[in-house]
Amino acid sequence: MAELHVMRDDQRPPGKPVRRHLLSIGDLDRDDVERLLATAQSFGKALEREVKKLPTLRGRTIINLFYESSTRTSSSFELAAKRLSADTMSIKSSGSSVDKGESLKDTALTLSAYDPDVIVIRHPQIGAPQLVTRFTDAHVVNAGDGKHQHPTQALLDLYTMQEELGRLEGLHVAIVGDVLHSRVARSNIQALIMVGASVTLVGPPSLMPRGIEAMGCEVTHDIAAIAHADVVYVLRMQKERMEAGSAFLPSLREYTAMWGVTPERLRPGQKVMHPGPMNRGVEIDARVADSSDSLVERQVRSGLVVRMAVLYDLLTHGPVAIPSAVQEVA
Numbered sequence: 001m002a003e004l005h006v007m008r009d010d011q012r013p014p015g016k017p018v019r020r021h022l023l024s025i026g027d028l029d030r031d032d033v034e035r036l037l038a039t040a041q042s043f044g045k046a047l048e049r050e051v052k053k054l055p056t057l058r059g060r061t062i063i064n065l066f067y068e069s070s071t072r073t074s075s076s077f078e079l080a081a082k083r084l085s086a087d088t089m090s091i092k093s094s095g096s097s098v099d100k101g102e103s104l105k106d107t108a109l110t111l112s113a114y115d116p117d118v119i120v121i122r123h124p125q126i127g128a129p130q131l132v133t134r135f136t137d138a139h140v141v142n143a144g145d146g147k148h149q150h151p152t153q154a155l156l157d158l159y160t161m162q163e164e165l166g167r168l169e170g171l172h173v174a175i176v177g178d179v180l181h182s183r184v185a186r187s188n189i190q191a192l193i194m195v196g197a198s199v200t201l202v203g204p205p206s207l208m209p210r211g212i213e214a215m216g217c218e219v220t221h222d223i224a225a226i227a228h229a230d231v232v233y234v235l236r237m238q239k240e241r242m243e244a245g246s247a248f249l250p251s252l253r254e255y256t257a258m259w260g261v262t263p264e265r266l267r268p269g270q271k272v273m274h275p276g277p278m279n280r281g282v283e284i285d286a287r288v289a290d291s292s293d294s295l296v297e298r299q300v301r302s303g304l305v306v307r308m309a310v311l312y313d314l315l316t317h318g319p320v321a322i323p324s325a326v327q328e329v330a
């Protein structure tokens with residue numbers, strides 16, 4: 001799919017406030033990432049209390065606009081907004097006026113008439129979140145655009161690794177599978193390298209983007225390489241993004257035999273992650289998915305606090321001192 005043309009935010013008409021968006025991991029530097037992870041940790045502590053609702057974003061409006069299926073991302077953004085006391089609306093393209101042919105521009109203009117503070121958007125087309133920034137005064141968060149970026153997924157993955165392994169600097173992460181179609185892989189490679197981790201991509205040549213090493217990672221087609229990693233990050237086989245008639249793989253059975261993540265291919269104690277939804281028995285063996293070393297459910301829990309941190313950070317315009325942030329939301 002062609003990338004949409006976008007207007008940079010600093011090209012906004014005079015008098016319009018400059019807004020902060022989270023469209024890509026490239027919008028963040030290491031300080032931003034560390035601040036967001038620390039804020040998420042504070043929210044994690046706040047959520048251990050019996051009453052989990054915090055008054056922080058009372059009076060704010062957050063719209064979730066999903067043009068693609070989602071369970072984890074849509075539910076966690078909605079719950080994150082609710083936990084922070086924001087008003088929230090969730091709109092799926094199916095069942096909305098998109099079914100009648102309404103354009104993304106007109107949908108963005110329509111929803112912006114409610115003066116939302118944040119629009120969270122998932123869309124199959126690369127650049128759709130950037131396009132929305134042209135037609136709204138809201139902050140825009142990319143919840144996944146085509147095979148381009150999924151920045152909050154990468155942040156929640158970093159948070160999970162940091163919580164589980166106690167560090168990010170120096171970690172070795174093997175990302176396994178369908179890198180070619182994966183926005184999760186692109187966002188994670190960028191984020192992991194930014195925080196000082198090393199990344200090895202593992203998978204068939206047909207599912208490895210040419211030149212991806214330029215992002216600072218290594219590439220191998222040998223599944224045995226996963227044994228050297230601290231974390232094995234398994235990607236979903238994105239059957240829906242593989243164009244009909246194309247021959248990325250001889251068969252899923254062959255993929256599983258060559259690159260499926262099984263207990264036999266892992267070292268004891270190696271942590272395993274997957275962004276979900278999982279194709280059990282294809283890219284990940286059910287015994288791995290259900291093992292005590294699987295962090296999959298932990299990733300989902302991380303998604304809530306990380307998305308709370310992202311909404312909070314965007315709407316409070318920048319760094320916060322974490323102890324006072326906790327008091328403020330307490």
Ligand code: CP
Pocket residue numbers: 069070071072073074144153275276277
């Ligand atoms: N990881 C992820 O984006 O999952 P959903 O498609 O369920 O949101």
